[in-house]
Amino acid sequence: MKRTGIFFLYLIGERLNDFPEELEGILNRDNVYFYEAFYELKPTPEELLLQVHSPRMIEGVKQTPYYETALYSTGGTVQAGESIWRGEIDNAFVFTGTGDHHAGRDYFGGGCHFNGAALAIASLREKFGARRFAILDTDSHHGDGTRDIFKDDRDVLHICLCSQNYDNGTNVDIAIPYHVTDEEYLARLETEFTPRIAEFKPEIIFWEFGYDATSGDYGSKGLSPDCHPRIASIVKRAADDVCRGRMVAILCGGSRRDIARYCIPRIINCLAE
Ligand SMILES: [Zn+2]
Ligand SMILES: [Zn+2]
Incomplete structure (x- = not known):
């Protein structure tokens, strides 16, 4: 059994209207820890933002209605990483109101404002001397912002399932x-993700969990809702094999409320097993 942190904020949009109620039965377990924005969950501090994003970009986000949501969304991921390093939890699921993966060093868009995985990596490096990281992106679209931030960083393995092939x-x-x-998708994940993780040996895995590739959502590739908890179990097994189970699932793209309601409790159940 793992100790699982759930990082949660209200202000998160229609797709998550069934939460936290849908976590009934999960939240009262002894091995599940709930961190709520404005209480246990803190916003990302500006000094940390400046380690990843340009002052101009941060100013741009401040001009949008999503600034506070972005601070708490990324704050959840930052805090998840720190709590894992301190040994308080083993893994985490982060609810977000704005995504990570289209937010680059100097730009944002596509529903993404600040890049939580990148901010968490900056924080773990600075506070704990952590060195090697992996980011798996199973959102339907290319994680251009994450790639922009880490393209020259050989200590970050970024594996992105999207619509192009590339490998350096x-x-x-x-x-x-x-x-x-x-079956085809999961087989691809097993052959492309699992061996690379085993060879790279990250100290933690961040999983950008977008569900927009589900049939009927806006980035549909034809996946069923059941595919996502199965991805979770593959990522979890890889984390168990190489980094003592350290992983953080970060909610990324996807719009359908019914798919969120179906997938998220199952993913958290998998993490907490
Ligand atoms: Zn997407
Ligand atoms: Zn990609």
């Missing part, structure tokens, strides 16, 4: 065709 060792894209089956 630490920047890896895997093209997923339309109308893929769950």
